Amino acid sequence: MENGLLITGGTVLTVNESNEVIENGAVLIEKGRIADVGEASALNAKYANVERLDASGRVVLPGLVNLHMHSGLIRGTAEDLPVFEWLTKYVDPKHRALTEELAYAAARLCYAESILGGTTCVLDMYRFMHRCADAAERLGLRATLAPYVVDKPGMDYFETLDGNTRLVEERNRSANGRIRVWFALEHLTYCTEGAYRRAAELAEKYDTGIHTHGEESIEMARRLKAETGRWPVELFHDRGILGPRTVLAHCVWLQESEMELLAKTGTSVAHCPVSNLKLASGIAPVKELLDLGVTVGIGTDGVKENNSLDMLEELKFVPLLQKARLLDATAIPAETALRMATIDGAKALGLDREIGSLEIGKKADLIVVDFRKPHLTPIIRGKYNNAVSNLVYAASGADVSHVFVGGVPLLKERRLLTDDAEAIRLEAQEAAEKLFELREPYIPV
Ligand SMILES: [Zn+2]
Incomplete structure (x- = not known):
């Protein structure tokens, strides 16, 4: 993704001033920032030589x-x-x-x-x-x-x-x-x-x-x-x-x-x-x-x-x-x-000029949620668009497929890229057992 990454074909929840939702939208990440946001058809034509992430059936929103x-x-x-x-x-x-x-x-x-x-x-x-x-x-x-x-x-x-x-x-x-x-x-x-x-x-x-x-x-x-x-x-x-x-x-x-x-x-x-x-x-x-x-x-x-x-x-x-x-x-x-x-x-947090919405120039902190699931069906477009409702009332963290912070991919198809999830789990298990052992003398009777 040297030249940028175009996340294309998903429903984009910009969370901009007017809560704009772009059905069949696209977001371009370049040098850690959001370089463009708009209709997929327009951005696909404009950026022919960048890496692509097909987000059809998914929703793209700020982290x-x-x-x-x-x-x-x-x-x-x-x-x-x-x-x-x-x-x-x-x-x-x-x-x-x-x-x-x-x-x-x-x-x-x-x-x-x-x-x-x-x-x-x-x-x-x-x-x-x-x-x-x-x-x-x-x-x-x-x-x-x-x-x-x-x-x-x-x-x-x-x-x-x-x-x-x-x-x-x-x-x-x-x-x-x-x-x-x-x-x-x-x-x-x-x-x-x-x-x-x-x-x-x-x-x-x-x-x-x-x-x-x-x-x-x-x-x-x-x-x-x-x-x-x-x-x-x-x-x-x-x-x-x-x-x-x-x-x-x-x-x-x-x-x-x-x-x-x-x-x-x-x-x-x-x-x-x-x-x-x-x-x-x-x-x-x-x-x-x-x-x-x-x-x-x-x-x-x-x-x-x-x-x-x-x-x-x-x-x-x-x-x-x-x-x-x-x-x-x-x-x-x-x-x-x-x-x-x-x-x-x-x-x-005093960070709203940098993150929190999908707008050109902001840091690329964004997530992709996979809506191709029974509990997130149907995906309706047009005047009955239900993307925000389904996200708030029906989605859970397990539906998140991709995560980017400052344009860096941290999660890809639910695989943690920056660390070893299983090693983290095992280390935490061991640490918790140790903590209970150390805590016991301080528990009031
Ligand atoms: Zn607290």
């Missing part, structure tokens, strides 16, 4: 942006517990036991899973993130790394702001800008006021972003209000971290004043519907946030809470939950959900 995830190895092993019991009983002991090598195995596994499901860009909050940078570099994924920083006494097994700063200095904008590092804080109950203030200053100094958990449970939101007199988003505001650089995960329980603060400050939200359902947190007021103009992207959260990193599965829950909560079938259309999983996620 999915997972706006909140945690790499990890404890999938399916700490189930059916309320969020704070689950955190203190199983998750914090896991953090105590985690080592650099185990974190590397976890990141490799989760980044491979992400690519296999059509995710091209992640905002990952995890530990030992120089090794996550290594994993993302190797696999070819676009990643923004957000280390779990905690500074409350007795929790020194987490990351520190000093370590976070070193990681920013060493790895931010590395791998040709594909890997970035943000400042990140675990949670209001894990971090002091000073940590938030300092993170805000550092993010400004290094011109990078901030990621932290907004509230999931109503009990915690009420507890913080009772203790401080302020609702969680008001606390974030007091501590100086709200603004266009910041992405808050969850934000399930918001007062009207908090939603207005998010809108006024340009703060983005990572909506994680499956995690919020599974941990019985509730349903975030996504429709209200969108109506106020808040940028809302979609995240899977980690494998320990979801339990999958399948963004196409996640995508289905977004409109369904808002429709049921508001008893309004028009609450969030499929097109809006697709925008949230692509261009809006990119915007939250």
Whole structure:
């Protein structure tokens, strides 16, 4: 593909300003960027001497942006517990036991899973993130790394702001800008006021972003209000971290004043519907946030809470939950959900000028989904075109056939090209067994 690659004959979902869908469309990738987008007939004639990928019966769209995830190895092993019991009983002991090598195995596994499901860009909050940078570099994924920083006494097994700063200095904008590092804080109950203030200053100094958990449970939101007199988003505001650089995960329980603060400050939200359902947190007021103009992207959260990193599965829950909560079938259309999983996620990361839609000049982060399957049939053209609906409501990550990041092919007919998927799986299996062994002494009785 020296001279470029023409992906031709598929239905192209551009996710441009007008959500243009090109039936029998084509996308030209050249030097890592999208060099042309249009009708297949026109592009086939115009570019006679480039390599071709026949995408008939398939859908071509921007790569999915997972706006909140945690790499990890404890999938399916700490189930059916309320969020704070689950955190203190199983998750914090896991953090105590985690080592650099185990974190590397976890990141490799989760980044491979992400690519296999059509995710091209992640905002990952995890530990030992120089090794996550290594994993993302190797696999070819676009990643923004957000280390779990905690500074409350007795929790020194987490990351520190000093370590976070070193990681920013060493790895931010590395791998040709594909890997970035943000400042990140675990949670209001894990971090002091000073940590938030300092993170805000550092993010400004290094011109990078901030990621932290907004509230999931109503009990915690009420507890913080009772203790401080302020609702969680008001606390974030007091501590100086709200603004266009910041992405808050969850934000399930918001007062009207908090939603207005998010809108006024340009703060983005990572909506994680499956995690919020599974941990019985509730349903975030996504429709209200969108109506106020808040940028809302979609995240899977980690494998320990979801339990999958399948963004196409996640995508289905977004409109369904808002429709049921508001008893309004028009609450969030499929097109809006697709925008949230692509261009809006990119915007939250400050990357919307580079990725998130199929437009000339943008980086070629795109995926191909094979619709020649019983559960994605029929493919209808014209005024009843059903490509976006079938993608949002019927497709899953296993239907993704090809993945490109910056024009580099990472997945071809479901084969991972940049790493050995089976070796990754075996390494993760071994690492998980080791992690359970190391964690056992820390599990409270
Ligand atoms: Zn989380």
